Amino acid sequence: MNAVWQQLTLSNLPLYRWRNASYLYRLVGLLPAWRQGSWLMRWAEPLGALLVSLVFALAPFVSNDLVGVLLVACGAFWVLLTVSDEVVREREKEEGEAVFSFPKFTPIHLLVLLYWGIAVVATALSPVKAAALTGLVKLTLYLLLFALMARILRSPHLRSWLIALYLHVALLVSVYGLRQWFFGATALATWVDPESPLAKTTRVYSYLGNPNLLAGYLLPATALSLAAVFAWRGWVCKALATTMFVVNSSCLILTFSRGGWIGFVVLLFVFLLLLIDWLSIQLPPFWRTWSLPILLISLAAILGLAILFVEPLRDRVFSMFVGREDSSNNFRINVWAAVQEMIRARPIIGIGPGNTAFNKIYPLYMRPRYSALSAYSILLEVAVEAGLIGLGCFLWLLLVTFNQGWVQLRRLREFGSREGFWLIAAIASFLGMLAHGTVDTVLYRPEANTLWWMMIALIASYYTIYQPSRSENLPPQDL
Template sequence: MAVAFFLPLSLDITSVFLAIGGFMWLVKMVITRRLDTKATVFDGMILFFVIWSGFSIQSSPDPGYSSYNYFQLMSRYVLLYYLVVNHIHSPEQLKRVLKLMVLSSCLVSLYGFYQYFHGLDISKLDWVDDSQFPELKTRVFSTLHNPNLLAGFLVIMAAVTTGIVCGLKRARDKFFLSVIVSMLGLCLVFTYSRGAWISILVVIIIYSVFYSRKLFWLLLIIPLLMLCGQHTAWERVLSIFNPTDTSSSLRMALWESTLAMIHDKPLLGVGWGAYWLAYPDYDFYIHDPATTIFHAHNMYLAVAAETGIPGLLAFMGILYGHMAAAFKMAVQGRSKWLSGIMLGMVAAMASIVIGGLTDYILFNIQMSMLFWLINGLIVAAWRIHHSSFATPYKF
């Protein structure tokens, strides 16, 4: 539970608590002399992704670096996933984890407001094209060190928190959490992240279709939120359709280079975590040795480039499988609360799917851990929803 709270606040503290959790789980199994793990329907797909990603290391320009990166990151993700799957057994535990996640997201957004209203100047950080947006000097990033990462986090947590609202009965609780959702939304405006703004539209549409058509009226609130960000917010929105925008041009160039990587190494890719090492050989746009490009600004291309097409298919199977399980519980849930939570998980995963078209927030360790945490919570919820999750089911 400490991992869920500290995840967006501090990677170091999160890592300590994750290690403690893994150690205590191991001690428990040694003392009881029993392998205390539960099988899930996703184990095969996860195992394939883990093994294939490991195989991709041999294609890396620097196998030593890729090996280190692979073992330290993959171990985090798998450990977190199975800790959640094997230790959340009741609705009360699930509620506590979600409460901590919502609380930490509040702290993250409050720090974002602090940055915005104290005029944090980001003009020297190359996050904005000064020629396109000369008046945009402040983009909040809070504890996640990058506006796009913060935006992705806020969309995910707004989706999850809205799901909790949908499952509540008391008007007072609904109002309180609705205020939190509004706070997350306003902080999202201050990130000036265009891709995340599109993702939040998708989240609203999902809730409007599957929960209440009245929520379509929320689309009218978005212009009001944009006004809070002054006219620079509107400029950012309109720039989505501007082909001369340098950010858009850079992404198109990166995608072309990444497709070339995939074409050259379709099976194993360029190696786990080695995109930044391989990119200079495919660079035709930047031509600056001092500039390091860490990912393709497209989730699907980035995963395929580093782990090959089989790695991408396995990753998509994991994402789709958990999203489908959450959707099934959302529409067939035995309780209003669980249905609301799972609809929130579906919306959160959908935001990752849509956001992945123009960015790759899962490149960040904290965001990837959040992805695996959500997947684990979906499986834990399925166990709570059904008597035996080990029994295969149809999506």
């Protein structure tokens, strides 16, 4: 059974064999001489980090067109890095004659590449090829950003810089959101059912213009700021991290985004669960046994008391269970029904990627008066765009990503590395954003999509392989 699981999660995949046989991988290292002679490329990875930093520093404040230009620059820079790279194996830690090293290509990369290939086929077979090609270009830019980030985040210094940058930008976004709560903000759309008790309640949206999108944007910020409480050194830095967590969490709650709340609860539960496992080797026997039950009971009690005594929270939570009586629920149910018909019409390979293709096909299946820009669920959206084949690959990618995160977290715990806290935050954010995206469409917006791939890249950046000593005369085994 363990062997089957390892094969399913690609835990022992011999990537070095694929690299040796792949025609695609032979593109790596075509221009190493040019790179060695280039003065600017001596700082290649810091330059890449600068480009990525611009994406996360500007995304909440500028138009999607400008973000697209930055994504093109990031993708082009990754291609330049790849073709001018040296094909060498870097070493991180030696124990005796054995070596741990960070490869630049991981099982996560392999499945991302496979998913992109399925999207290419879906585009070629799409009934609206021109529209699907537009979506494919957007998807390609996001995946190239992932590839660049997965490479850059391998450096602890650059990793810390990018995380700190995002946390400071998110703090600015959250502070402006709290200002809207205290001083009021004009609703830019009908976010709440006019007949609901919350019709006049302020839902903050900060610079993003949409409370649901703001909640999705802040989910990774809450996890990373909580991780910073443990990872950052010094009381001043820890106090700043604590302030970030309180402000980000408060702003997220005040979006009154039910999907964001679901993601927040999942995120906190996973983070605390992994944190208890991380600290378990240092805990006394009593807490090692009872910390998890106490955690579950405490979270349930806090959530129950909040729902019981905070009226806006209670009304919003109960609206999840009233079915079609809530206009937002009714809208999603009608959209999901139409999307399921779209999937049944093209179940194998879908209609092609992107919201442009979706907008061409959806009107043929939509219920009257229920127009939509997407499927309002990441799983349904993937099934519509790439069919059941694409959905299967996407679920496989999620499984491999979580497994790799878990494996590397256990390794970091053995070494007692503070980097493990960032990995805990990445796993928690990854699952929290997935939970939010299951009932909403925010993951397809650049402000949230870039963060989604940042979390996956952060997990991929910790991937290691183990090289036995030459005396063992064995090929390297992937952990």
